Amino acid sequence: MVAEPQLRAWAAAASVPDPEVPCVTVEDLGILRWVRMDGEVAVAGVTPTYSGCPAVLAIEFAVEAALRDAGFEARIERVMTPPWTTDWVTPEGREKLRAYGIAPPAETSGSKMALFGETAVACPRCASERTERLSEFGSTACKAQYRCIACGEPFDYFKCI
Structure with a gap:
């Protein structure tokens, strides 16, 4: 069973809109891979749409800010493998x-x-x-x-x- 803080952290991170295509969230695009709790710190795994994506830092900062705004200490981990695909x-x-x-x-x-x-x-x-x-x-x-x-x-x- 997933703990309540982890669910709240996921919801906060998942609500972040893509900065280049604001109609979709990082969850909609499948680039938010996971959110887990490391003690009191919410750790979010983010996979860029491609390695040279100019928005990757903006996305990571926005996810981190959303987690902090939801009351969590936050850390972002960039997940490069497997690489993102439009199938996600x-x-x-x-x-x-x-x-x-x-x-x-x-x-x-x-x-x-x-x-x-x-x-x-x-x-x-x-x-x-x-x-x-x-x-x-x-x-x-x-x-x-x-x-x-x-x-x-x-x-x-x-x-x-």
Whole structure:
């Protein structure tokens, strides 16, 4: 059974929004790996979406601040293995991305077609798969820029990793 302080610590850390995609939390993205108690210290394991992610320090500081705001002494541990994958984005996170106007990863990270950018990407606004990639990079390195041919709207696609 998980102790009450650990549950409170998890809830505090899990509520932190991603600084680059604020519609989703670190829990939604699957980058909050665990929270455990080490005596009186809440220790959170965080895996960056990729090793060069410019937001990793901001995320770690925000998780630490959320734990401190919840009344805990806090420590963050960066967890690099196994590496993060878009498979860890929760179903709720995928829906939040779609509602925000970002197409969630369309295939699992193990898909050879997805690795080479040959994935059919559905428009998050009208659900049409009649879309085209405009740029391999969108507003952040983990997103690509697409346009829907059916409705004409541009949108970001959260790339499979």
